Amino acid sequence: MSGNRVSRRSFLTGLGLTGLGAAAGAGGLTLAGCSTDDGDGGDTVPFRGGHQAGVTTPQQEHLHIVAFDVITGDRDALRTMLTDWTGMAERMTRGEETTDGGALSGTDVDGHGAGDTYKVPTDTGEALDLSAGSLTVTVGFGPSLFDDRFGLRDRRPAELTPLPKFPGDQLIEDLCDGDIVIQACADDPQVAVHAVRNLTRAGSGVVEVRWSQLGYGAASKTTRNEDTPRNLFGFKDGTRNITADETGDIESNVWVGDDPDSAGPGGWMTGGVYMCTRRIRMLLEVWDRQVLDDQQHTFARYKGSGAPIGAEKEDDDVPFDLYLGTGGPAIPHDSHVYLAHPDQNNGRRMLRRAYNFIEGSDSFGHLSAGLFFIAYVTKPSENFTPIQLKLAHDDKMNEYVRYESKAVFACPPGLGDGDDWGTALFG
Ligand code: HEM
Incomplete structure (x- = not known):
């Protein structure tokens, strides 16, 4: 793996879009181009195409x-x-959570913010800081x-x-x-x-x-x-x-x-x-x-x-x-x-x-x-x-x-x- 890649959380933080603001603001954004940020195109594999990925994709x-x-x-x-x-898988292959802000129920990265902490997170969160x-x-x-x-x-x-x-x-x-x-x-x-x-x-x-x-x-x-x-x-x-x-x-x-x-x-x-x-x-x-x-x-x-x-x-x-x-x-x-x-x-x-x-x-x-x-x-x-x-x-x-x-x-x-x-x- 090459380094210096944008993680799902740091991308949102960098844009000042954490928490509910992210859910609303990033709703129409795709991060596909962004998470492949190391210049070698090696971090994000396209999800859609004539054939499924994961077969001829470099192993x-x-x-x-x-x-x-x-x-x-x-x-x-x-x-x-x-x-x-399909929706969840496509998001995860782009380095996103399964739903916008899902891992922290819409709160920001420090656990504060306007999210609903009484909601069960819709993403399990262990990939938050990963590309x-x-x-x-x-x-x-x-x-x-x-x-x-x-x-x-x-x-x-x-x-x-x-x-x-x-x-x-x-x-x-x-x-x-x-x-x-x-x-x-x-x-x-x-x-x-x-x-x-x-x-x-x-x-x-x-x-x-x-x-x-x-x-x-x-x-x-x-x-x-x-x-x-x-x-x-x-x-x-x-x-x-x-x-x-x-x-x-x-x-x-x-x-x-x-x-x-x-x-x-x-x-x-x-x-x-x-x-x-x-x-x-x-x-x-x-x-x-x-x-x-x-x-x-x-x-x-x-x-x-x-x-x-x-x-x-x-x-x-x-x-x-x-x-x-x-x-x-x-x-x-x-x-x-x-x-x-x-x-x-x-x-x-x-x-x-x-x-x-x-x-x-x-x-x-x-x-x-x-x-x-x-x-x-x-x-x-x-x-x-x-x-x-x-x-x-x-x-x-x-x-x-x-x-x-x-x-x-x-x-x-x-x-x-x-x-x-x-x-x-x-x-
Ligand atoms: C523990 C199980 C297996 C081990 C350790 C193993 C190991 C190897 C090794 C070392 C080679 C030679 C190098 C290469 O061309 O990749 C090879 C070739 C190959 N193996 Fe296996 N293999 C295993 C199971 C299987 C099974 C279950 C199949 C198919 C049912 C299979 C099909 C092939 C084929 C098609 C080749 C290429 C033969 C050629 O074109 O020269 N292998 N395998």
Whole structure:
């Protein structure tokens, strides 16, 4: 993160617009241009556009993702909540409170002023002094939303079916699936948590949290300029991810086009994308006992440089035809990269947006750690499920991981002026 950014509160104070005066005076102002004040445009990510932000956006450092069950049968209540959420999310991505002056119920920053201190604040306040933090808020809808509760059965795209249980999965049911997902990514963890916390609060009575996950330290990259980060196994992760500048591959593997199975009835998902998530526990104590050769065999890449085994540089092509002495192929056929590479999967790719997580230690004293894996694809049945199935059967990495969750969501296209998160879904 770069410094010297205008926080939501200091912006108002600087204009002498705190308190109720701010609520009235700043009502028609947008702070979007202002919070990106560091000259590099890096702090505020546009909320509206042809596609949702948070997919090809340069990967921020922190994740808070939450899946909800809808607990009302009232279609109007769901529709209204999606509209309200959109307004709040858009404001937060600009570095604003969810409502003008909401955190302090209209009082000024010192707790004085003309506000109503007997009102429950409409913003929880922990992001008051923070900048927008490159926050993106991405929404998606799970297959279970398309039952008879809200008249959406006929809107379900053929591609939106629950992921199967893959061989070897050790699923924790409470951490799987969900009606609605919100992915908040930001360079400041408190900004991401603030977004999820406030939307959850505003959804009270309509939705209930099913599961949520915090992630830190991007474990993939989505643009060419980012350095490749390392995952908790110590390997560079994201080397061959689809990057935003690979526009051809982004169009054919990520954004939904006119394929009717992905685009859904009336094409409401065109411009959208499917999000596949897996919580993967990494058995680090087991991994840490393996010799380097075995670790490198797992990924068919060198741990230091990230280059494919037998190649020189990280970006070199994977030498599938290379044999090293009598030791078999340089790229072993049970290695993660061999199995997941597009050359072995009809050219199919996925855009990965993974985050590390560590949640202290378990009762054995082992780190409760892993990778929260998010893949964005145009067609789960071709870009995700067959590759995951191969990995489930043959990936050497399975000795060191445990797949604990699965979920898939249809993320609608981006928003034009006047649209909200329910516009495409409800038609
Ligand atoms: C703990 C779990 C995982 C770890 C530690 C991990 C790690 C890695 C590493 C180190 C690479 C090589 C560098 C790169 O190109 O990014 C890689 C590549 C890749 N992984 Fe994973 N991965 C995990 C899970 C998954 C899952 C669940 C999938 C898909 C279902 C997947 C799909 C891919 C793909 C498509 C590539 C690129 C292959 C290529 O084009 O060479 N990974 N992964």
